[in-house]
Amino acid sequence: MDDRLRQELIAYFDHEVGQPPAGIRDRVLHKLAEPEVLDRDPRTHGRVMLLGRVAGAAAFVIAIAAFAGLLILTRLHQTTTVPARPHASAPPTAEPTVAPTPAVGPTRVSAAFSAPDSVPAIVFGDPVDRTRKDAVAWDGSGLGRLAVDGAPNPAGTLFLTTTSVKDRQGRTLASVAGIGKKPPTWSDDGRMLCRTTPDAGLGVAAGTPVSLQVSPLGGAWRTVGQYGTADENSGVDIAACSTLNDRAVLVGRMYQGPSVRQLWVVQLSTGRVVWSRPFPSDGATVFAVIASHDGASVAVGRATCCPTSAFTTTVYGPGGEQVGMFAGHAGGYAGAAFSWDGSRMVLAAGADETEVTVIDVRTGTAVWRAPAGLKVAGVLVEPVAGGRLGIALNGTGAFAGPDGYVPAADLYLVDAGGRARKVDTQIRP
Amino acid sequence: MRLESGLVDRARAGDLAAFEALVSPLIESASQLARAILRDWHEAEDAVQEATFKAWRAVARLRDDTTSLRPWYLTIVANEARSRRRGRWWNVIRLAEPRGDFHGPGPEEHASQSVDLERAMRLLSDRERLILFMHYYLDLPLDEIGRVLGLSTQGVKSRMYRATRRMRPALRCQEGL
Numbered sequence: 001m002d003d004r005l006r007q008e009l010i011a012y013f014d015h016e017v018g019q020p021p022a023g024i025r026d027r028v029l030h031k032l033a034e035p036e037v038l039d040r041d042p043r044t045h046g047r048v049m050l051l052g053r054v055a056g057a058a059a060f061v062i063a064i065a066a067f068a069g070l071l072i073l074t075r076l077h078q079t080t081t082v083p084a085r086p087h088a089s090a091p092p093t094a095e096p097t098v099a100p101t102p103a104v105g106p107t108r109v110s111a112a113f114s115a116p117d118s119v120p121a122i123v124f125g126d127p128v129d130r131t132r133k134d135a136v137a138w139d140g141s142g143l144g145r146l147a148v149d150g151a152p153n154p155a156g157t158l159f160l161t162t163t164s165v166k167d168r169q170g171r172t173l174a175s176v177a178g179i180g181k182k183p184p185t186w187s188d189d190g191r192m193l194c195r196t197t198p199d200a201g202l203g204v205a206a207g208t209p210v211s212l213q214v215s216p217l218g219g220a221w222r223t224v225g226q227y228g229t230a231d232e233n234s235g236v237d238i239a240a241c242s243t244l245n246d247r248a249v250l251v252g253r254m255y256q257g258p259s260v261r262q263l264w265v266v267q268l269s270t271g272r273v274v275w276s277r278p279f280p281s282d283g284a285t286v287f288a289v290i291a292s293h294d295g296a297s298v299a300v301g302r303a304t305c306c307p308t309s310a311f312t313t314t315v316y317g318p319g320g321e322q323v324g325m326f327a328g329h330a331g332g333y334a335g336a337a338f339s340w341d342g343s344r345m346v347l348a349a350g351a352d353e354t355e356v357t358v359i360d361v362r363t364g365t366a367v368w369r370a371p372a373g374l375k376v377a378g379v380l381v382e383p384v385a386g387g388r389l390g391i392a393l394n395g396t397g398a399f400a401g402p403d404g405y406v407p408a409a410d411l412y413l414v415d416a417g418g419r420a421r422k423v424d425t426q427i428r429p
Numbered sequence: 430m431r432l433e434s435g436l437v438d439r440a441r442a443g444d445l446a447a448f449e450a451l452v453s454p455l456i457e458s459a460s461q462l463a464r465a466i467l468r469d470w471h472e473a474e475d476a477v478q479e480a481t482f483k484a485w486r487a488v489a490r491l492r493d494d495t496t497s498l499r500p501w502y503l504t505i506v507a508n509e510a511r512s513r514r515r516g517r518w519w520n521v522i523r524l525a526e527p528r529g530d531f532h533g534p535g536p537e538e539h540a541s542q543s544v545d546l547e548r549a550m551r552l553l554s555d556r557e558r559l560i561l562f563m564h565y566y567l568d569l570p571l572d573e574i575g576r577v578l579g580l581s582t583q584g585v586k587s588r589m590y591r592a593t594r595r596m597r598p599a600l601r602c603q604e605g606l
Contacts, residue, residue, distance in 0.1 A: 005593070006565055012546050013465070013566040020460040021470050028456050028478050029449050032485060182512075201512065232579075233556075 109134045109425055115142030117168055121156035122380050122390050125428030127408040135168075138382045138390075140413065140423055151183060153190035154293065154383045158217075160184065160193070165217050174218030184215075187243040188293040188383075192216055194248060196227075200235035210236040212248060214268060225271030227264045228252035234261070245294035247274060260286035265295055265320065275320030290337060293381065297323075297342035297361070313347065315361055324361055337379035340387045344416055348376050353397065358389060358414050367418035377409040388413045392427055437498075441489045448485055451498050456481070458499075458567050459506040465562045466510040466555070473510065480509040499569075500576035507559075507577050549596035557592035560585055 109126055115137040123146065126132040135156055136143040148170040150159030158173065159166045160183065165174045176184075176193065184193040193215045198204055207229045213221040227250050228236045239249040246269050252262040264276040277300075279286040287301045296318040303311045315324040326347060336346040343362065349355040356370035375397030380390035392409035408426040439447035456477060463473035463480075484505050495501065550558060556578065563569045563577065564585075575585045 005596075008546050009561055009565045012550065013562050017461050017465050017562070017566065020457050020464070021474070024460050024474055024477070025453060025456040027474070028481055029453060031478055032449065032481055033445060199512075 109143060109145055111144040113142055113144035113146050113168065117157060120154075120383050121152075122411070122423075122427075123152040123156040124380075124392075124411070127426040127428050134425075134427075136423055136425075138388060138413065140421060143423075143425060151186070153186040154188055154381070155190050158190060160186065176215075176218070185238045185241050187214070187241045188245075189243045190383075192241070192243050194238055194241035195221070196236045196238060196250065198230055198235075200230045200233060204230050204232055204235075206231040210252075212236075212238075212250060212266065212271075214241070214243075224248070224268055225266060227266065227273075228262060239289050239298070240291035240293060240295040241268075242294040243268065245296060247295040249289070249291040249295045249298055251289045260289055260300075263289055263298065263300070265298065277316075277320065292338035292342035293340055293383070294342070297338050297345075299338070299345060315345070324364060326359070326364070336376050336391075337381055337389065339389050339416065340381050340383055341385045343386075344389060346376065346379050346389060346391055356391070356393065358391070358418065367416070368414045368420055370412070374410075377407075382413075386416050388415045390414075437488075437491060437495065441491065445485070448488055452481060452484060452502055455499055455502050459503055461567065462503055462559075462563065463506055463510040465559060466507065467513060472513060476510040476513050477506055480506040483509065497573070500573040503569075503573075503577045552595050553592050557588055557595075560589050561592060564589065 109128075109132075113121070113135045115121060115135075119137050119142070121135040121137050121142070123133060123135045126134050126145070133146045133149055134144065135146050146168055148159045148166050148168055150161040150166060152159055157168065159168075160176065162179055162183075164172045164176055166172050182195070182199040184195040186192075187194055195213050195215075196210050197213060198208060198210065208231065209226040210228050210230050211226050212224040214224060215221045229252075230236065234252070234254045237251045237253060239251050241248045246267055248266050248268055250264040250266065251260055252264075253260045260279055262276065262278045265274045266272065267274055279300075285303055287303065289298060289300050291298045298316045300314045300316070301311070302314065312325055312327040314322055314326075317323040326349075336348060338345050338361075343360065344367065345359045345361050347357050347359045349357070353375055354373050356374060356376055357366035358368040359365070360367050370391065370393055374393035374395060376391065377394045377397055378392040380392075382388040382390070391412045391414060393412065394407050394409035396407060408428050411423040411425075411427050412420050413423065414420045436447045436451055440451060459480070460470075460473050460477045463476040464470055467473050467476060480502075484502055487505070491498075491501065553561070559578065560574055563574045564571065569577075571585045571589075572582045574580070575582045578585070580588070
């Protein structure tokens, strides 16, 4: 390698990675010196294993706290719905129906979340204290802090920790066994858990079959069927798990590089494959797959490779038929999430994904357009037919800002007609 | 880094201060490695935190002939970071679209070169990018990179060669525009 390229690589990584946040060494060592950690004498294996689980739980909860706000409650809960069926599509052209209001800075949320337990809520990280979790009802009311941590179910009413399911008050409702490195996925009714096993990892022999399993809260895991294989660097992820519609969407992918190998839509009750689609490496790379909560609509992001170009997002219907395609734009497309009934999709287009729109999937027209220059940091989905999309927008998307952390984002609640309301507080993705 | 055998012995015996003395100089490099995998400092810090716990739990099993703690510790960090990346809860399509106008160079040469390199880097697998990162940015020797990634030294070398070969057409292509 010549010196010029070497220097350019160093400059590239300096920009891409850079220096760690100040004090990281002290924080790591300080945490290590806490009493419960000190008790982990490496000579006492049994105690080590037990406390190891505690440490794993702590890290897991921290990770959940970090991610839950940006998360996609794409598999949310409650009402059985029949998705609107998309038809032919065209590039988005419509103008926004409502202009968003100006942004406000992060403010500390101090009051307790006040909405009743039965009311679906948006759960997110506190904009000031990223270790805390806040919530707001979908109508924008009840904004406040939660007394629980963990991964929320689609309605934001139950929370999965490393060992149990808790309610909003932090009361344990059920214990959950067998949570590995890859946490289970909530089903769309918020009352079941779904997982694929084994996860990719060291020691997983090539060709190991992957099982889809489901479990009621506190119950045993039931194997639905086997789909695809795992090894050190590939496995099968869940894009949707719908007990309401009796199907799941599974994605077989390589983890070294953003490459999807196969897509399966399966029936949960029988294990039958409803439809599937392989994605051979024949010049077009499938980067990712998203699905509506019920698995009836699936969007696949592709690009020709290499160099990458000709980005498209193709939408498939309940039987695997192609019902729409977004293509022809000068830049890329990034489908972020479907609305609950599958009739709307958040689409980020443009060379730097700053052309964020909500699309009517049937017509291909934009019903709402985000303020220019902002990127999608996360999408949340209201779990009702015709429900709103909660779109978190900031200047950097889901990646870290100059301070090394994903910055707080404005949250826009956009209904099916394109009417938007910005929530009074920013959220921490 | 040469290990001080006294420190290792003390760490094996449960002396946390000795363990801290061994890993402290490695934490910033480890966090950069985790950041390169996870692309988020918050996640990277969590990964390093957990990896350091795991290293502490495993230090008693270090082999007697261990001469450098760095590849052992960075292996734990890399595994933890990769596990976390696989376990992300969200599922967002993010197409790897290069920044800037794909059909032409930007107005400033420097910016254009940066975009070209970014495009070229996107042609590589994550593992290839990691190899380049560890070698050119963290300045790790090839044998240590191999230990971290579970590859032979020759395997690292050949992947680095293939990576740079694959990058060159994209860079040449941009130069020719």
